[in-house]
Amino acid sequence: MHIALKAGERIFINGAVLRVDRKTSLELMNNAVFLLEAHVLQPQDTTTPLRQIYFVLQSMLMDPVAASHARDLAEVLIASTRKTFSNRDIVDGLGEVEAYMAEDRLFDALKTIRGLYSIEAMIMSGKVADRSRTGETEAA
Structure with a gap:
């Protein structure tokens, strides 16, 4: 590469x-x-649930010695975020992140989360309702 x-x-x-x-x-x-x-991602930029998960996963890549503790935190944050959002794109994306974590494919997990940032931003700004898939949701 x-x-x-x-x-x-x-x-x-x-x-x-x-x-x-x-x-x-x-x-x-x-x-x-x-x-x-x-x-x-810098600590001061961890302002949303997905960014918090991203930060923890990035920590696992940057500090492999502490990765097992960070993995536990990531699992807690993913479970909490899954309860926070009902949007299928985000929920399905979190499932992909968990699968990548299980395979130690953290870079792919980070890429998946980055791809969900825009959906999360639209939901949190109220521009899109937090239902079904983003393409099928109504504007708020």
Whole structure:
């Protein structure tokens, strides 16, 4: 896998933080768990249920030593979020996240959550009712 990085950009690989001093590209020659800096959520941005789950999952990638404790918290947050929303896209997405977690595919779980951000934002702003699938909901 080839990864292009800009000068000063960081990448998190298998729990290590790397920063490049100039534009460069990396080629990962084996399986590695990585997270690009652009996908790292800061603590002050964990303002919604999905962002809180994302932050915990990202912590599992960035600090593999503490991953088992973070996994327990992620499971609690997912269960709580599932009770908070009735929107089928979000509920189904959370099911996908759990399946990815069970397979240790955390990057895929993060990608799934990022894909649900816009639905969550529409529901929380009242632009879409929290029912069925987003495409089938009525505007509030």
